[in-house]
Amino acid sequence: MASLDTLFEAAKTIQARAYVPYSRFKVGAAIVTPEGQVFTGCNVENAAYPVGSCAEAGAISAMIAGGGSRIGEIVVIGDGEHLVTPCGGCRQRIREFASPDTRIHIAGPEGIRKSFTLEELLPFSFGPDNLTDR
Ligand SMILES: O=c1ccn([C@H]2C[C@H](O)[C@@H](CO)O2)c(=O)[nH]1
Numbered sequence: 001m002a003s004l005d006t007l008f009e010a011a012k013t014i015q016a017r018a019y020v021p022y023s024r025f026k027v028g029a030a031i032v033t034p035e036g037q038v039f040t041g042c043n044v045e046n047a048a049y050p051v052g053s054c055a056e057a058g059a060i061s062a063m064i065a066g067g068g069s070r071i072g073e074i075v076v077i078g079d080g081e082h083l084v085t086p087c088g089g090c091r092q093r094i095r096e097f098a099s100p101d102t103r104i105h106i107a108g109p110e111g112i113r114k115s116f117t118l119e120e121l122l123p124f125s126f127g128p129d130n131l132t133d134r
C-alpha cells in the first residue's frame, strides 16, 4: 500500500508537468484507491481560459480510465504560502468517489501542511444518493 510519503512524492512529480502558461500556478494531485493503486493529474490550461482543467479532475479521470472506482486518500500540492485546497467544482468531483471521512491532504513543496475530511471541505453535499431516494 502506498504510504502518504509516496503519495506526496507522486503529487510533486506530476505537479512539475502542469501546463500553466497563463497562471504559472502548478498544481498536482495524487489519488490512492482502497486497493492501493495510485493515479495522478496536473492542471492543464488553455488559451480559452475557462476550458482549462484542474489537477484533481485529471487525477480522477486517470483513476476511472485506469479501472479505479473509489478515492482512498488524495494529496493536492501547490506552491506559495497559502493552502491550495480543491476549488468548489473539484470538491464536488471528489465527493462522487469518496466518503465523508475520506482524507484530503494539502501540501506545499516541503510536504503535507494540513489534512481535511471531505465532510469538512464539502458539508451537506449533494451526491448519488440524492438521485435514488426520489
Ligand atoms: O485546487 C486547485 C486550485 C487551482 N488549480 C489550478 C486551476 C488553474 O490552472 C490554476 C490557477 O487557478 O490552478 C487546480 O488545478 N487545483
Ligand SMILES: [Zn+2]
Residues within 6 Å of the ligand: 054, 055, 056, 057, 086, 087, 088, 089, 090, 091
Ligand atoms: Zn478544481
